[in-house]
Amino acid sequence: MQERLSYDPFVLPFTFGMVYIIVYLIVAMARVINALPKEDKQRLAKGIFSKKIFISIKEIFLECLIHRKIFKHNKWLGFMHMSIAFGWFMMILLAHIEVKLYAPTRFNLPYYPIFFRYFMMETETTLRGGLLFFLMDFFLLLTLTGVGMAMYKRINKRRFGMRRTTRLRLGDTIAMYTLWAIFPLRLLAESFTSNVSGGSFLTRGFGLVFENFVSNPDHTLPIWWAYSIALGIFMVALPHSRFMHIPTEMLLIVLRNSGIKVEKKNKGIATISIYSCSRCGMCLDPCQMVSAARLNNRASVYFLRQVRHKEKETENTANACLMCGRCVQACPVGIDSCAIKQNVRDQRSLPTGTEQQYSYLPQPIASEIKPEILYFAGCMTHLTPGIKQSMEAIFKHANVNYQFMDEKGSICCGRPLLLAGQTAAGERLIETNKKIIAESGAKILVTSCPICYRAFNETYNLPIKVLHHTEYLERLIDEGRIKPQKSLKNFVYHDSCELSRYSNIYKQPRNVLRSIAYLQPTPYDGKDGICCGGSIGSTLLTSTQRRKIAIDAANKLTEKQPDCLVTSCPLCKKTFDNTTATDVKDIAQVVKEALIIE
Amino acid sequence: MPDFGYTINKQRVIDLDKNDGQTVRRVRQLEPSINICIGCGTCTATCSANIFTEFNLRQLMLLVTRGETANLRKDIEKCMLCGKCMLACPRGVNTRNVLLAISRIFTENE
The missing domain is CATH 3.40.50.1860 (Rossmann fold)
Structure with a gap:
């Protein structure tokens, strides 16, 4: 391979975007790390200069590039995210390898790897870039598939296991459409120059067609300008859009693995969590305020957006939340939005009460x-x-x-x-x-x-x-101090949020119930437990909204018509009363009935 | 005179023109469900705090509605926010937020 050119003005939009984003990220990261309390800074240092960093790197690879958690939720959704993230990452990596191999003197030019194909030309003496060109085209195809799936997801989100997706803000819309434009433009640009620079199955194939229209590489400049402008706009829009999660998520993983948790105030790791929200909308479907009570704006994704943009509604959204923790469970990034909501609640100006209250x-x-x-x-x-x-x-x-x-x-x-x-x-x-x-x-x-x-x-x-x-x-049952009688009844057990998701008590009630009746499994067992809607976590939900959630939850739990819906929380029991024809009883009542008491 | 156990109440006039109408207007904005309260008193009957001391939510809400808010500051503090009243309320008034709204307005007015 041989250098044809080393500079053309079309690289300017890209270079500007890149400088902008690097300066922005360095300043933001310095501010965020500076805001961490002293102990957390020490923890972070320990997290970076120890074995923990390898766990972090592995997690960054699995979550930021491969998107393992999204794969677990839905394979198509996972493939869509993986193909864009991993494909793009591999293209950037391979481009740098190409520069290192074929034009090592240009390695210090940030735009060079990105527009490599424009600056280089094929010669007879080289390997014609065979393997690398093939890999580049392969990952471009992978990314294009992902972009195509993302476009299809706008029409048919159910195919990707989602009933609802997030509404976009202006910044998100600009960033998303430019992101969609980047890869097709890249394909066009590289295809148009492929008769000079060479290419593999994808770019060369298209190139053979395009040669019939334009054969002089200098005449393909407009498309390279468009490609560069798209990259520039995307990188300038990135910090002001949901795509900020791409850099922040990595930092969040390192901080989390260092053992840093959301503090009492919304700064430091809380800020990073807020910016790490990719607004993928995976918390929308689990949120019962959205699914049952139709309060769309109350979902965590909108809450995090409101906090980030300091919107007026932030406090109300924080106060309305039932704090059931289903969104935290569903979040592929692992953002503890409930802790951030709690911080917003703690900061409102309510009287603290006197000593004698x-x-x-x-x-x-x-x-x-x-x-x-x-x-x-x-x-x-x-x-x-x-x-x-x-x-x-x-x-x-x-x-x-x-x-x-x-x-x-x-x-x-x-x-x-x-x-x-x-x-x-x-x-x-x-x-x-x-x-x-x-x-x-x-x-x-x-x-x-x-x-x-x-x-x-x-x-x-x-x-x-x-x-x-x-x-x-x-x-008591294990120790043989009570001996409940087993009956032929059918029970369904409702996991209360505070007991199951927050306190990890899943097995104990099930062991007790299995000793007295047949326990039906439900799709809402364990970590997927649903909220009864009565939670004292919310101060804003009205009784009508709560009742909608309660009826919906009771219907879901009693789908298989059990003899009794067993709860372990008095609040759940009280909320479920009068929402279903099925008997609602506490586990204590059921056990007492199974005892033979003279 | 022998004490028959009867007393004469002091003359008391509720002058709605002079009373504090601001508070209730603001409470209605912050928690509209106060409008559907029928004053049945179930909240007071079930109240955790009322077992130990005199804390009458029904009266409190009535006084706020009438605008007699002068001596309520101390009373409101007694609430433990446990939420029993909210579950017991036959009308579905969000009593916890009514109290939070009142105390918020008091802080704002200071």
Whole structure:
């Protein structure tokens, strides 16, 4: 191969775009890393200069290029993303190898590898670029296939396993259409010059046709200009569009693997998470506010966009969310949007309350008898008294030495206040409850409410073991202290968000239920559990919207007409009541009914 | 005079012209479901805080509607936001957000 030219003015739009994006990314990265707290900076240093970096590199390869998580969701969607990302990456890589091999002196020119075919010409003495030309054409074809699929996805998204896709903003539209234009333009440009520069099956094939129209390579300049302009526009639009996820996602993976989590404020890794959202829309279908209540703008993808562009609606979207965590589960990038929503809630200007605001609450009384179990029913359980009565009956049946902590009325665990962003008030309740728990002298705290369970487990730092009653019932059965009778009934179990997705309690309730009845599997088991719609995570959803979600969820769960829909959360039970013809019972009630109590 | 257990209430005039009409207007904007409240009192009956102290959500909402907001600041703080009232409400008033809206307006007015 031999150099034909080393410069032409058409490279300017591309070079400008490239300089712009590199400066932008360096400044942005410096600002973001600077905003990290000190400990996180140390963690990041440890994450980069240790074995962890190899895990990060592997994950970057698998997620940013191959898009493994999207493949798991739908193979066509995965192939579409993979072909564009991996194909383009390979073309850039191979182009640099070509320059290194055939024109090593030009390696320092940033535009040279991109427009290699324009600057070089074939000679008889070289290998005619055989393998590299073939690979370049192959990856161009792969990328073009991806672009074609992306265009088809606009018409028929269901083919790609999506019912809904994201509405675009202006920046996204510009960036997306220029991205679509880049590869066909590249094909045209390289084909037009292929009689001079050479090419493989794709470019040379088209080139043979195009030669009939234009044979002088200098006359193909307009198409090279168009290609360069498309690249330039795309790179200038990239930081202002959803395609910003391409560079930020890599940084997010490195930070996440260094053990850095979203802090109390929306800066540092939270900023990176916000910019890493590719607005692929995979959180739209799982979101029940979208699918059941038709609140399209409340999905996480729009929330992250609102935060990023500092829109007015941000706070309302954050407050409306049920915090069920299904979007976090579905996100292929792994953005913890719930933590970012919580930060927005924490920052709103609500009064914090005075020191004395809960001084009316009863003080703990030290008891002589130390109980084995301290039972905390929780506010919601008092609304569904069947659960606490069943639990008491089971305790008595198993001869458990227990103390009912909130028999005469619950002091809230504080989690609803924390979720609403009232941190100071919530902590006052936590202090009050902590004192009562410490005074009781019990070794195990059993609670019936998953909301309280999560609060006790995650925010209280209790010196004693905390169990949800599903875990405790399993323990009682294992130890043989209760022996429930197996019946011929059909049960469906509903995973509550706080207990399953957030606390990883999947097996225990299923073990308990299998010992008393036949447990039907549903498509919403485990991590795919659906929200009942009653979640206290939301302060804005109206009762009508909640009911729509509840009816939809109940219908989905009772599709196979079980004898009973079993819940483990009093709030889920209360929400599902009157939404379905099927019996809705708590796991404690079901176990109590299966016991032979004289 | 012997005490028969009867008292005479002090004369009390609700002057809607002089009362604070701003707050309720703002609450209605922030949480429109306050409009459908029928004042049945189920919220108060089920209230977690009301078990330990005098905290009457029904009265509180009535006072806000009437514009008698002068002494409410302290009262609102007592709420633990547990959400039982919201589940018990037969009309589906989003009681938690009514309270959050009121306290937000108080902060804004300061």
